[in-house]
Amino acid sequence: MTGNLTHTALDWLLRIQQSPEDAALRTELAAWLAIDSRHVEAYRKAQRVWQLTGMAQAATSAPAIERPRATAAELAAAAAPAVRPHRPRRRRWPALLAGSLAACLLILMTPDAYLRYQSDYRTGLGQQRSIELDDGSRVRLDSRSAIAVAFDGNRREVRLLSGQAFFEVTPDKSRPFTVDADGLQITVTGTAFNVAMRPSQLAVAVQHGSVRVAEGSETLAEALHAGDRLQWRGSGKVVRDTLPVSQIAAWQQGRLVVRDARIAEVLDELRPYLPGKLALRDAELGDRRVTGVYDLRNPDAALRAVIQPYQGRVSTWTAWLRVVDR
Missing domain, CATH: 2.60.120.1440 (Jelly Rolls)
Known part of the structure; x- marks a missing residue:
């Protein structure tokens, strides 16, 4: 497999989900994980993205990677549930993978396409x-x-x-x-x-x-x-x-003026300026309140400034996913 490590890890994850009973596939995954520690970290990140976006709930079982020191073989073994007896069947992961990716693209693109259809400007x-x-x-x-x-x-x-x-x-x-x-x-x-x-x-x-x-x-x-x-x-x-x-519609001058607002609400204000998705994983942090003036021309810096007083942090998991927690 070639390409970005994150994409490759996601590909492995999808393959395991579609063929959880395939022992040979798990062996191949173990070999890939053993090549480089970066493969292990990419696979962990793929699992977190899978879980954060809710896909894990739709799958029969998500690969469980909880222990930071798990070996490559342990990760591969954890990537599938116990096998139940069943009739042999053809491996269909390429078609299912293509279907999954198409569904994801449809979910991501359809709202935008519908908005284009509805809007005049x-x-x-x-x-x-x-x-x-x-x-x-x-x-x-x-x-x-x-x-x-x-x-x-x-x-x-x-x-x-x-x-x-x-x-x-x-x-x-x-x-x-x-x-x-x-x-x-x-x-x-x-x-x-x-x-x-x-x-x-x-x-x-x-x-x-x-x-x-x-x-x-x-x-x-x-x-x-x-x-x-x-x-x-x-x-x-x-x-x-x-x-x-003077503070009404301050966004026209590239400013976000916040007065005693919940961080969760401030993140809602910043989302339109950031590419991809912004996820808040700490509800308590979201309920904290802030006051300030933030530069919308640099939304990533504004995001860090909003959460910094409460030791919040931003993790960029992919170019299209930022996660806020502590």
Whole structure:
């Protein structure tokens, strides 16, 4: 086998999962592990990635590598469960491996492809984009953000599909301007405001003017004015506070301003700026609170700065996976 050690180790792991009863394959794995200690470490890392992404739960048994000093032969033996009697069958791992990789690619690519299909405007990693709409209103999209626009003679509607956006709305009382974001409706006639859609919450902050926020027929805020922020966490959980106007949509200047926020929520803010996945493995660390101003132009440094006060660390397992723990 050739190629990156991590990829090769993942290949071994998939082969073992698909043919757990194959003693000859386990012998081959033991030989590969014995060649170099780096092979052993790559295999351990492959197992951790497998478990972290939830694939271990879908498999009949994941290779268990718990002891740091396990020998190559022990690792190979641990890579498969005890064999139950069964009818002989052809080895199908190449087809199954190809199917597994195709499924993974589909999972990774389908949401992005669907977002492309839905959206009228979108941004990629690290991009910002300014859009002037037909009525003269302006929208600025942050990294990994997308919107869909629907204007007609009676309405002006924008759907925030992902990420966050800053809106400067041209007044038109005959056609209210509505932003639909994750089930919330933000309605204005003329104002400037920011809407951020994150996994843990949705936030609306007003720079000037006023907006009304509703969830279906339920009004969450009749009027948010300059400096007001509403954070919605689903199931009726609404928090209102105020911010200095200069801190609203500070991402446009490459800054993330955090005030007494949980680290888990700050990581949600950083995810759109980092390639791949960011996993938090320490719930207690995630509940710790921080205050600060972080540089979004260097998101890796910002990530380290957020967790450093609590002895957190970032492990880069692959170019597409960062893991935060202590």
